[in-house]
Amino acid sequence: MADRSARSETVDRATVQRRLETLITNNRFTIAVIFPLVGAITLVGSAEGLLPAPLAYNPLLILFGTLVMRSPLIVGLLPRIGRWALACLGLLTAYTYAIELVGVRTDWPYGAFEYTIQLGPMLFGEVPLALPLFFIPLVLNAYLLTLLVCRSHAESALVRLPAAIAAVVAVDLVLDPAAVAVGFWSFESGVYYGVPVSNYVGWLISGTVAVVLVDIAFDRAALLQRVHSCRFILDDLVSFVVLWGSINLLYGNWIAAGVAGVFCFGLIRTGRYDRTMVLEAIPGPIRARVGE
Template identity: 65%
Template sequence: MTGDDSSSTSSSGASGPRTATLRDRLPDTRRGAETLLDRVVRENRFTIAVLFPAVGALTLVGSAEGWLPEPLAFNPWFVLFGVVVMRSPLVVGVLPLLDRRAVGWIGLLIAYTYLIELVGVRTGWPYGTFEYTVSLGPMLGGVPLALPVFFIPLVMNAYLLCLLLLGSRAATWWIRLLAVIAAVVTMDVVLDPGAVALGFWTFGGGAFYGVPISNYAGWVLSATVAVVALDRAFDTAALRDRLAGCEFMLDDMVSFVILWGAINLWFGNVVPAVVALSFGVGLVRADRFDARLFTPWR
């Protein structure tokens, strides 16, 4: 009887510390959670920023070329999962700067994203007449519900890259605006031809690898709206400080270069592939696309 009680007490005592230790590992403050997420992303940079886009390019090309069977070909949940993982460095990088004001302005930017896409699908303005030809998950009014996952990071990455490369000149509003507009439009020079080649969506033809020139005029409008919203959402100096200390904050741009550069190269879209490479050069200059990122054991 005594032995049983002792065993029971010993077992209970052993499980208690283990439970407490596990609980102690979980952060109980926002700062603790941010620190944990920073570490997780930092320790998995190669997987997130290199391996995921490489596998993504292979599976998307395989889907377009008919190499993958159903339900693997263009599986929307697989695509969305990969996109969310590749976005994680950006989200984690921005997280410490999120407050009520930032959430409010980003919410307005998300609302604009849905509105302008809905208008575009129904009227052809401002991007040109287009339609989605591959499922990107649940749709509402012909617009993917996950659209902000694709749109917001694109303009945010362009905004951050310009802050990083412009340095002190980024403090001047009109310089920042023009630089971000140019970056967003140039990113779409890479994105849209690749997406059209894959069959994600179609414009029914266009002068630039199946994309009409009007599409890029539409992106000038959207980039301008994005700069206005992001300027009000975040303190520019705080963003630059976070960029300086967070080496992985632009890893989503690295994923962009690898994913869409490879896709455009496969389909023979020479100009978009070269433009993707130029973004890689910019990231190298900014010390964000270097050998350390391609060393998974570090």
């Protein structure tokens, strides 16, 4: 009876996984391009006072859009998340809250900053409850892209870990200037589009802890196999480039936009901006002709 129940649970999980993968695959362009473009328009509209109050910085819309854009990464990684990986990600979640609370209360290690809007419910009234949803996928995206870009060199921890940590810091070189521009948070002062150097020291510290936890969470060979077989697993990084890269362009944050371009180049070189994503946006009859 127990064996039958276990087999049934395995079949049910596989069925759910297939359905989720089909849903993501059939809507790749919408998730990875349309959603972030709409997000960029609404965030800029909010920052410039062009949207009515119910829509401007609407936390439910922000959380919903973020979750949709994260969905390819979450669905892609699900088959590789066992108890050990779940425990490591749980520890990373706790660390994420802890280091952010320390940062808000003491100005260390990121420098003096404050959230200028509420990104959904706030933990202790100080940091977003959804903070892990915002931060941990960025680390996972940077880590997975590093594995693809470094190829066989990723076998060495001396190459893999520093490269992934550098990728995490580079992610914030794109994120923070755009987030400051649209009013998500602000720093007392900063030399890089309103962002201080101390913020990147903080990201170096946080990124190191996060990358090490991610590195020990997964069987790397199995993870890499999944990355190669799942075409959409890095679509969340595509969304990131489209959303924050376009906002940086609109506000003239040229260096930040250039770093987003580097990520775009890496995604293209590793085949993550692929033909199927573009074809999905074309109406059926025309798509069939193009496919021929």
